[in-house]
Amino acid sequence: MRKASWFNVVSVALGLAFLYLPIVILVIYSFNASRLVGIWGGWSTRWYAALVNDQGMLDSARISLSIAALSATAATVLGTLGAIALVRGGAFRTRMLFSGMIYAPLVMPEVITGLSLLLLFVALDVDRGFWTIAVAHTTLTMGFVAVVVQARLLDFDTGLEEAAMDLGCPPLRTFFTVTLPLIAPAIVSGWMLAFTLSLDDLVIASFTTGPGATTLPIRIYSEVRLGVKPEINAVCTIMIGLVAVAVVGASLLAKRRMASSE
Amino acid sequence: MTVARNSRKTPNARGRRLVILVPYVWLAVFFLVPFLIVLKISLSQTAIAQPPYTPVLDLAGGMAGLREFIDGLSLGNYVLLASDPIYLISYARSVSIAVLSTALLLLIGYPLAYGMARAPRSWQAILFMLVVLPFWTSFLIRIYAWVNILQRDGLFNQMLLALRIVDEPPAWLATDTAIYIGIVYSYLPFMALPIYATLEKLPESLLEAAADLGCPRWMAFWLVTLPLSLPGVIAGCLLCFIPIVGEFVIPDLLGGSEAMMIGQTLWVEFFSNRDWPAASAVAVVLLGLLVVPIVIYQHRQMRQLEGGRLEGDH
Numbered sequence: 001m002r003k004a005s006w007f008n009v010v011s012v013a014l015g016l017a018f019l020y021l022p023i024v025i026l027v028i029y030s031f032n033a034s035r036l037v038g039i040w041g042g043w044s045t046r047w048y049a050a051l052v053n054d055q056g057m058l059d060s061a062r063i064s065l066s067i068a069a070l071s072a073t074a075a076t077v078l079g080t081l082g083a084i085a086l087v088r089g090g091a092f093r094t095r096m097l098f099s100g101m102i103y104a105p106l107v108m109p110e111v112i113t114g115l116s117l118l119l120l121f122v123a124l125d126v127d128r129g130f131w132t133i134a135v136a137h138t139t140l141t142m143g144f145v146a147v148v149v150q151a152r153l154l155d156f157d158t159g160l161e162e163a164a165m166d167l168g169c170p171p172l173r174t175f176f177t178v179t180l181p182l183i184a185p186a187i188v189s190g191w192m193l194a195f196t197l198s199l200d201d202l203v204i205a206s207f208t209t210g211p212g213a214t215t216l217p218i219r220i221y222s223e224v225r226l227g228v229k230p231e232i233n234a235v236c237t238i239m240i241g242l243v244a245v246a247v248v249g250a251s252l253l254a255k256r257r258m259a260s261s262e
Numbered sequence: 263m264t265v266a267r268n269s270r271k272t273p274n275a276r277g278r279r280l281v282i283l284v285p286y287v288w289l290a291v292f293f294l295v296p297f298l299i300v301l302k303i304s305l306s307q308t309a310i311a312q313p314p315y316t317p318v319l320d321l322a323g324g325m326a327g328l329r330e331f332i333d334g335l336s337l338g339n340y341v342l343l344a345s346d347p348i349y350l351i352s353y354a355r356s357v358s359i360a361v362l363s364t365a366l367l368l369l370i371g372y373p374l375a376y377g378m379a380r381a382p383r384s385w386q387a388i389l390f391m392l393v394v395l396p397f398w399t400s401f402l403i404r405i406y407a408w409v410n411i412l413q414r415d416g417l418f419n420q421m422l423l424a425l426r427i428v429d430e431p432p433a434w435l436a437t438d439t440a441i442y443i444g445i446v447y448s449y450l451p452f453m454a455l456p457i458y459a460t461l462e463k464l465p466e467s468l469l470e471a472a473a474d475l476g477c478p479r480w481m482a483f484w485l486v487t488l489p490l491s492l493p494g495v496i497a498g499c500l501l502c503f504i505p506i507v508g509e510f511v512i513p514d515l516l517g518g519s520e521a522m523m524i525g526q527t528l529w530v531e532f533f534s535n536r537d538w539p540a541a542s543a544v545a546v547v548l549l550g551l552l553v554v555p556i557v558i559y560q561h562r563q564m565r566q567l568e569g570g571r572l573e574g575d576h
Contacts, residue, residue, distance in 0.1 A: 005380070007373070007377075008376065008380045009377065010377075011373035011374055011376070011377040012377035012381065014374075015373070015393075015450070015454070016389075018370075018447065019392075019393065019396045019447075019450060019451075020392075022404065022447065023399065023403075025417060026403070026406070026407040078284065078285045078288055081281050081284050081285045085281050085285060085286070088278075089278065089281065089282050090278075098282070098289075099560065099563070100557075101289035101290070101294060102285075102289065103559065103563050103564075104293070104556055104560065105293060107500065107501060107504040107505055107556060107559055108505075108508075108556070109504070109507065109509070109525060109552070110505075110508065110510065110525075111508050111510055111525045111548075112545045112548060112549055113293075115528065115542065115545050116296030116297050116299065116300045116545070117292065117296050119299045119300055119303055119538070120296040120299055123299055138288075139288070139289070139292040142285065146285075147563075171277060200400045200401050200402065203511065220403075220406070224402075224406050225514075228409055228410055236403040236406065236407070240399045240403065243399050243400075246398075247391075247395060251391060
């Protein structure tokens with residue numbers, strides 16, 4: 001039986017408090033009636049009401065969500081293929097280069113990735129905006145999907161696939177009827193991860209954006225640079241709320257599925 | 263059976279090649295080639311033109327065009343980087359901030375991971391989710407949350423004043439302290455989770471054996487737990503150190519304006535000075551600084567992959 005020592009309890013509690021307090025404070029301040037951060041003017045939803053009429057902010061939110069959905073979907077397809085290539089592809093020439101290109105974007109400083117992609121788009125002479133950001137985000141996030149899916153691929157029993165193949169199931173059908181359902185949870189979490197990363201990205205989007213494609217982080221950033229604004233607190237609270245609902249919902253769903261399969 | 267297998271072989275091999283080729287080509291075009299372009303432009307000169315650099319490679323010019331292009335390249339930007347102390351200071355500052363904050367992260371992240379791994383099994387999934395959850399919320403928002411707290415009339419100073427720790431509210435924003443707080447705050451999950459992953463797999467029987475043989479708990483930690491968790495520690499440190507060196511958002515929103523990290527320098531060269539070749543040279547040197555840790559990181563990822571496969575095959 002494990003006993004929870006004081007040291008362990010305290011370090012976990014402090015760590016979690018450190019992670020959550022700033023977010024909690026931000027959420028509370030978004031309901032502050034006063035414009036000044038230092039003064040509590042009572043509870044109010046006026047900043048949320050102001051948001052509804054902020055057309056620029058709404059446009060940015062729409063652009064960001066579209067880019068995130070598009071690039072997450074593309075990154076999920078590419079990343080899943082990449083993971084399969086790494087785990088099941090066997091030895092092929094330049095495999096080191098391939099794995100390097102999959103893993104490197106995970107840690108590469110965003111300023112480098114952003115600058116290099118922009119220079120590519122300039123060299124190709126394409127109009128920058130929605131599509132260039134989507135391509136940049138796909139490239140950035142497919143490595144994350146690949147890592148998540150790869151972990152799942154390494155985890156499960158290849159005997160199931162072999163059994164299907166031995167019974168005469170063609171490879172493609174084996175993939176869709178056996179492999180895909182088994183790695184589906186990883187693919188879903190990979191997609192969610194890619195979606196969040198895209199929604200979150202400021203640096204790469206700033207480099208690859210063009211006229212008319214101001215994403216939510218770019219807009220938030222340009223407002224935040226001028227100081228704290230209560231409207232921004234409200235935007236952030238909405239985003240935090242959406243993410244919390246999505247993540248908790250997904251994990252509850254996963255739990256129920258696991259419980260029913262047992 | 264054999265016949266059936268053979269007849270499948272060709273489409274199978276073709277399918278496999280396609281599975282590799284699609285992500286491969288995508289990454290080559292959008293990840294590898296752009297670096298070569300950065301390298302090329304770092305050897306160019308600034309020009310008031312569109313695009314704002316010369317020479318521009320004109321493939322229509324044939325061999326003569328190519329020669330003219332190569333003659334136009336110069337190492338001028340790198341000479342500038344080496345001669346202007348602004349750049350050297352920027353690089354040194356970035357690396358030293360990254361080293362110190364990685365050490366701080368380890369100091370805070372290890373006990374957190376250790377506490378999680380020692381928690382009752384039923385709690386672990388919940389604790390894991392609680393540590394991951396902030397990572398899902400926007401990075402920018404989390405940094406911005408600290409602007410709220412650390413500004414002059416923010417909550418932190420109000421608390422210090424109320425507790426009579428200070429008489430005058432000190433400035434926290436635009437200081438290095440704020441940068442360290444922001445970095446440690448945003449990167450904590452990246453440090454804690456890899457360590458947790460190794461600690462969680464650590465068999466308890468090893469520690470029980472050590473205790474049975476009369477080894478004190480702190481010594482068992484030093485001799486058993488710490489060495490076995492080293493892969494997680496190294497993974498966590500690399501996952502933090504590499505991106506921190508090139509960090510832009512945190513020093514820009516929380517730090518002061520007198521000293522810049524290299525990510526900011528690159529940003530200013532690009533967006534304010536519109537000096538694309540200089541920005542490219544800054545990026546190339548930054549990549550040169552980070553190439554060793556990145557290769558180590560990739561190597562470890564690959565080894566983990568091979569290790570996983572061996573385990574799966576047994």
